[in-house]
Amino acid sequence: MDQTTALLIVDMQMEMTFRTEAGRPRATPQAEDRVTDLVAGFRSAGLPVLHVHHDAPQPESPFRRDAPGGAPMPCAAPMGDEPVFWKTGSSGFVDTGLEDHLRKNGITRLVIVGGVAAFCVNSTARSAANLGFEVLVPEDALIAFALPSRHGGDIDADVALEVILSALHAGFGKVLPTQEVLDQLPTD
Template structure:
């Protein structure tokens, strides 16, 4: 039988910078939910895995490990011994070794938190499901910003998150609250 792991995606300071600059977010207390999930997994000695964004070929973007915006948020600071994967694009599986790590450690179930829900979270969750992992998305531990529409307007973050979660729940993942995830550990 496999085990569960918490997979934290792109919980980097640039997300806090965007929120501080006025970007609206669906769950302003997402960091508290992330901290609660992380504490619960650690208390049960379950793996906490970190996927962080780093674009080697784009020196001007803030999601770089050598920039302040690329550093982990306080709520998701890796502890010694926790695996950290730096990804070059949207999915946490591309170019990172994440899949092999999960298989090597007999991890079959993932609880996912982080950002941005419609982008890197959705890409990673879909690929995880396609690779045969069981996935639960902690909806209130997600970062969801407005989604730029093709006509130049923004889709409200609540709508973007609702559509993202509906799509993921239809075929790729279970969606639950942080409190429900913790209760099921």
């Protein structure tokens, strides 16, 4: 991997922690640790680290940049001049300037991590692929909650994550473990 590859961290905001602490059923309890590993690896290799944060337009939403839930999680807090792109919808590419930034900087491959796997990560990864970017999704660096079923109740978090990852892998990018990404990072 080289400067054409960036780590794109989607919605790793404190509301994810609050929902987890409130007992919301979740897969991938190690996601924060794997995001920490990837952030450290990319920074150490001198590769771009980019952040997409959700800033909901609804005043009651916990995902607002001025609300406690909108603050970045410690494992994914932007450092220095790392760009932060604020979105109001699901995809990190809609009305954020992310695509322009990637193209201007010659970034053609994205390693996409964050939350929630079924929503904003999924939308951002699909958008990236549709725009011609190569997409890698570390399966263990995603926050995945149980998904409300359209028939009532919930779809188990592990089942929901497997369906999302299988769909992404089938048509939008490559799904792999964090360690495989770390093994591809340049070292001194």
